Amino acid sequence: MSYNINEVSDSVASEIEKVKKRIKDHSQAKFQEVQIIIDAILKLNGKMLRPQFLIVSANFGTYESDRMVNLASAIELLHMATLVHDDIVDDAEIRRNQQSVQSKFGKDMAVYTGDYLLSKSLSVFKAKDYDNEKIAKLAKVIERICESELLQYFNRYHTMTVRNYLRVISGKTAALFSLSMYLGAVESGCSETLANSLGKIGYEIGIAFQIIDDILDFSTDAETVGKTVQHDVKNGYYTLPVIYAFEGQRVTFSQLSPLAIGMQIEQHDGIEKSRILARKYTDKAFQRIDRLPDVPYKSLLRNMAEKMLVRVY
Amino acid sequence: MSYNINEVSDSVASEIEKVKKRIKDHSQAKFQEVQIIIDAILKLNGKMLRPQFLIVSANFGTYESDRMVNLASAIELLHMATLVHDDIVDDAEIRRNQQSVQSKFGKDMAVYTGDYLLSKSLSVFKAKDYDNEKIAKLAKVIERICESELLQYFNRYHTMTVRNYLRVISGKTAALFSLSMYLGAVESGCSETLANSLGKIGYEIGIAFQIIDDILDFSTDAETVGKTVQHDVKNGYYTLPVIYAFEGQRVTFSQLSPLAIGMQIEQHDGIEKSRILARKYTDKAFQRIDRLPDVPYKSLLRNMAEKMLVRVY
Numbered sequence: 001m002s003y004n005i006n007e008v009s010d011s012v013a014s015e016i017e018k019v020k021k022r023i024k025d026h027s028q029a030k031f032q033e034v035q036i037i038i039d040a041i042l043k044l045n046g047k048m049l050r051p052q053f054l055i056v057s058a059n060f061g062t063y064e065s066d067r068m069v070n071l072a073s074a075i076e077l078l079h080m081a082t083l084v085h086d087d088i089v090d091d092a093e094i095r096r097n098q099q100s101v102q103s104k105f106g107k108d109m110a111v112y113t114g115d116y117l118l119s120k121s122l123s124v125f126k127a128k129d130y131d132n133e134k135i136a137k138l139a140k141v142i143e144r145i146c147e148s149e150l151l152q153y154f155n156r157y158h159t160m161t162v163r164n165y166l167r168v169i170s171g172k173t174a175a176l177f178s179l180s181m182y183l184g185a186v187e188s189g190c191s192e193t194l195a196n197s198l199g200k201i202g203y204e205i206g207i208a209f210q211i212i213d214d215i216l217d218f219s220t221d222a223e224t225v226g227k228t229v230q231h232d233v234k235n236g237y238y239t240l241p242v243i244y245a246f247e248g249q250r251v252t253f254s255q256l257s258p259l260a261i262g263m264q265i266e267q268h269d270g271i272e273k274s275r276i277l278a279r280k281y282t283d284k285a286f287q288r289i290d291r292l293p294d295v296p297y298k299s300l301l302r303n304m305a306e307k308m309l310v311r312v313y
Numbered sequence: 314m315s316y317n318i319n320e321v322s323d324s325v326a327s328e329i330e331k332v333k334k335r336i337k338d339h340s341q342a343k344f345q346e347v348q349i350i351i352d353a354i355l356k357l358n359g360k361m362l363r364p365q366f367l368i369v370s371a372n373f374g375t376y377e378s379d380r381m382v383n384l385a386s387a388i389e390l391l392h393m394a395t396l397v398h399d400d401i402v403d404d405a406e407i408r409r410n411q412q413s414v415q416s417k418f419g420k421d422m423a424v425y426t427g428d429y430l431l432s433k434s435l436s437v438f439k440a441k442d443y444d445n446e447k448i449a450k451l452a453k454v455i456e457r458i459c460e461s462e463l464l465q466y467f468n469r470y471h472t473m474t475v476r477n478y479l480r481v482i483s484g485k486t487a488a489l490f491s492l493s494m495y496l497g498a499v500e501s502g503c504s505e506t507l508a509n510s511l512g513k514i515g516y517e518i519g520i521a522f523q524i525i526d527d528i529l530d531f532s533t534d535a536e537t538v539g540k541t542v543q544h545d546v547k548n549g550y551y552t553l554p555v556i557y558a559f560e561g562q563r564v565t566f567s568q569l570s571p572l573a574i575g576m577q578i579e580q581h582d583g584i585e586k587s588r589i590l591a592r593k594y595t596d597k598a599f600q601r602i603d604r605l606p607d608v609p610y611k612s613l614l615r616n617m618a619e620k621m622l623v624r625v626y
Binding site for chain 2: 029030085088089107108109111112113114115116118119120122123125126129130132135136138139140142143145146147149150153
């Protein structure tokens with residue numbers, strides 16, 4: 001089979017444009033005041049990673065544009081909702097290089113806007129007929145995201161085991177990547193086995209992605225990542241590099257400056273060890289991708305994962 | 314047909330106990346820390362008005378306990394979620410005579426707990442098979458609640474027309490009462506006409522209920538209502554009594570003390586006019602109830618509405 005990877009990639013890009021438009025159309029709020037905020041969030045215009053992976057995954061079956069654009073829009077709206085609420089809790093001032101909703105419009109506004117985006121996600125999801133099992137899976141993922149955020153929040157200013165850290169990022173990040181790829185596949189008529197494989201790939205990509213994101217929080221350049229650097233430590237979230245750096249030690253973090261934590265990470269190879277774990281998940285995903293059926297989108301999936309997981313480091 | 318209203322009412326009470334248990338069972342969080350908060354919210358133990366009306370409405374058809382308890386639990390969990398988020402925005406310290414989640418555990422915690430309860434609501438809802446149309450209606454109500462909260466929030470410290478006030482309370486309160494009664498009916502095999510009637514009764518009850526709730530915020534006794542009195546005005550929410558009191562006037566509320574507002578309300582019969590409007594909706598509901606088929610639960614429905622809408626004033 002001969003195909004051009006650029007064509008395949010262009011076709012994903014054009015689907016993503018449709019997703020953006022769909023989200024915009026569905027976020028027409030009744031009240032002008034609400035619209036102002038929604039527009040501000042839409043302008044932040046993320047990378048739309050989840051829709052991208054969903055669309056690629058759906059191309060392992062019989063791709064139906066309208067149905068998949070709808071599904072991808074619902075997933076991205078859900079993701080946007082969680083970002084808005086996360087920013088409240090994290091006191092984030094910057095999100096995707098722009099002022100966050102909560103710092104621009106206040107925390108109160110952000111609470112409702114997040115809720116509103118979530119409700120829109122459900123409405124969009126319901127605009128097409130999906131069977132109950134799929135809706136149950138979506139509800140379960142929302143539940144897992146919340147549970148993980150809570151677990152993370154409760155562990156602020158405390159050390160966490162690697163195992164618990166993985167539980168947190170599995171819920172808050174990997175679950176939605178996994179669902180995107182699973183639903184894309186299963187809704188395109190892939191077999192349950194194939195859909196499960198793609199779901200697992202999404203899961204592994206999600207874990208690796210979050211570890212890398214956490215590593216990047218220790219990089220020195222805010223431009224690269226578009227969020228306040230070492231922001232996690234300042235908020236009392238000790239992610240993988242810190243966990244590795246202080247492994248087996250009882251630490252009172254309140255007595256340690258971000259600088260001291262940074263030094264400990266360097267001395268104990270916290271970043272390097274985290275990279276190794278990210279690599280482990282990336283490799284798992286790659287191996288699983290290799291075993292997928294040979295469709296044109298297979299190389300694209302590999303390329304996307306590579307681009308996303310081999311960034312910066 | 315002969316029946317005993319007390320028996321009918323006992324049977325609703327015993328169903329409500331099942332709803333409480335179902336909510337408790339479904340809110341078993343994976344993490345102990347999360348459970349502590351959920352338990353604290355469950356202890357607040359509201360009046361469960363929406364489940365009550367749902368159950369009564371369902372008894373106009375063929376009542377299926379397990380299915381209705383499930384539906385009622387989902388609706389109450391959704392209601393609990395909105396309460397937790399509302400308290401964040403309102404800076405409420407007291408809710409149902411207890412310390413609110415946000416004042417006890419912090420606003421951040423309250424954001425996630427509200428999200429978590431909403432996700433639980435969806436999970437419970439999905440535990441039984443409801444067709445897509447019903448899920449779409451639920452999503453729509455969540456959307457309307459959010460939109461109304463936003464509209465209300467944007468109108469803080471401003472006068473609002475009676476029309477806009479009704480839009481707000483229609484979305485934030487009446488929509489969920491209406492849905493409860495509609496879904497209870499339709500899921501019990503009532504005809505679409507009967508279900509719609511019951512839905513409209515729920516709507517009218519909801520509107521009257523909210524107007525009365527807003528009136529009670531001007532009462533002088535915190536014990537009676539279980540929330541900080543004149544709390545709305547302090548937060549910049551000018552509800553119906555204020556709207557009537559200042560009708561047709563341009564007011565800079567920031568220059569007026571709660572006392573001055575209270576005096577204006579008294580001079581211009583703000584409370585009395587509000588009561589008349591509440592009564593109008595109550596009467597509409599009563600008239601509609603009178604036209605319902607003669608089932609044992611009909612008088613109970615009338616009694617419940619009376620008890621709820623003729624309270625205190």
